[in-house]
Amino acid sequence: MWVCDELHLSYEREDIGGAFGHNQSAKYLAMRPNGTVPALIDIGRTLWESNAIVCYLCESREPHDLLPENVWSIALAQQWMGWQQTILAPAFRPLFWNLIRNSPQNQDLEAVCTSRNKTEAALRILDDYLSQHRYVVGEHFSYGDSPVGVMAYRWFNLDIQRATLPSLEGWYRQLTARQAYQDNVMMTMN
Ligand SMILES: N[C@@H](CCC(=O)N[C@@H](CS)C(=O)NCC(=O)O)C(=O)O
Known part of the structure; x- marks a missing residue:
């Protein structure tokens, strides 16, 4: 959306x-x-x-504003989209489900802890990359930012401890300035 x-x-x-x-x-x-x-x-x-x-x-659809600019950029966008599906999302899922979707008596706190650690370790990889790049594909916002962008909102808004990941946070702040992100992603988690 x-x-x-x-x-x-x-x-x-x-x-x-x-x-x-x-x-x-x-x-x-x-x-x-x-x-x-x-x-x-x-x-x-x-x-x-x-x-x-x-x-x-x-x-x-026109305009093609969200398209990466060349074949290499398309591959990079696909790289981060695939990484979100195969590495980040599986690491993050138990944390999100236990804290947001399970009732307090059904929360598995060990799974929460493991999942938080795995998610943070994965996000360090993205943080490191973003220390050299403004967006996941160079200088411009593209579709490659969207899957990780959704997960970033959840990460930054769960009631958990987080290590300081300054480049990730700077990139996330840029997303929060986008109207469509505010309207579709920045909402009560359920
Ligand atoms: N890789 C799939 C994941 C799809 C998926 O797991 N969707 C979840 C919601 S994020 C779902 O449908 N869960 C069952 C439900 O909501 O009832 C995709 O990106 O489309």
Whole structure:
């Protein structure tokens, strides 16, 4: 939704997952067979996997402001998007679920601790990279910033201890100045 608003797209949004409870319906499973969100319908065609959706929208809609500038930059954006899915998100998930989605009596504090440590270790890698780059692809905001940007909001707004990661924090502050980020990401976590 953040990227849709960055691109000023008009769209119809249907809330399906989590508390809305529609993601195992036959209708939804016909769109996304593993029942997770999101899924996009565009010109009667269905696409799923959030990063694929983000890349498709940025490529197919004008203006192309969020596109990385060249083949190398596209590869770098893909690198950080893949890293978010395979390294950062699995490290972070137990922390988020235990603190935000589980009731206090069902919180696994050992898992919280392990997950916090793993997430911080992963974010140090990004912090180190951002000490040399303004955004994940050089000097300009691009779609490559979006998956890690969503997770950064959660990281910086959980009630946990955090090491100082100054470059990560500086990059995150730039995102918080974007209207579409404020409208779609900076909200109560649930
Ligand atoms: N790699 C997938 C992850 C999809 C995913 O795990 N989605 C979660 C929400 S972030 C989900 O649908 N969970 C089930 C639910 O919300 O009911 C993607 O980026 O699209």
